[in-house]
Each structure stands twice: as C-alpha cells, then as structure tokens.
Amino acid sequence: QVQLVESGGGSVQAGGSLRLSCVASGRAFNNYAMGWFRQAPGKGREYVAVVTGSGGSTNYAGSVKGRFTISRDNAKNTVYLQMNSLKPEDTAVYYCARSKLLILSPRESDYNYWGQGTQVTVSS
DSSP, rough: OOOOEEEOOOOEEETEEEEEEEEEEEEEEGGGGEEEEOTTTOOEEEEEEOOOOOOEEEEEEEETTTTTTEEEGGTTTEEEEOOOOOOOGOOOOEEEESSSSSSSSOGGGGGEEEEOEEEEEEEE
C-alpha cells in the first residue's frame, strides 16, 4: 500500500517562499512520475507540476511557471515543491500524487495515490 505524506505548508506574506515535501512509502518510487495539485477554497483541484520518475523532466501549469520548482530525491522517496514569489492566489491546500504513468501528465485521472494535503496561505 502506498502512502503519501505532505509537509511544509504554512502562512507567508506575498513575495515569500515555502518548500513543500512529500514522502512516499512503498517500493519502486523512481518508477513513477509524481505530481503536485492544489485546491483553493470554493474551487476544484488544479494541476500544479509534475516530475518524471528519474527527475529528468518536469512540467508546470502556466500560473506557476518560473516561480515554482518541482524536484525529487529518489534515495529519500521524496518529492519537493519549491515555491517562490508567492501570491495570494496561490492560497490552497496542496496535494502530492503518484502517477500511474512514467510520462508527464496534468490529468487527475492519471494519478492513483494521493496525500492528505497541506495548507498554504499567502497574505497580501
């Protein structure tokens, strides 16, 4: 059984930074792409970023490109999301998820394991 546990959320002022971490249990962590999604109050969950199993390729939503960086450490079964230049509209619960696929995908339906989420609040 795969479990994903996020940490690193919190409250920051606009322009600040946070780094989220997601530790995965289970085997063969490096066989799967890992993604980050977020859900703002009153809105649906949206794609943020994804990294391939090797960490060699990444993809970002347009709203975070140039500000957020996804990375992974396969020796630690951990995926990270470095968030810089945060804006109030980045306020959301952030979820990490394990993809069913090796390739990059922004579709929720391509992810079959999800963490419980960590709250990020950005004040103006």
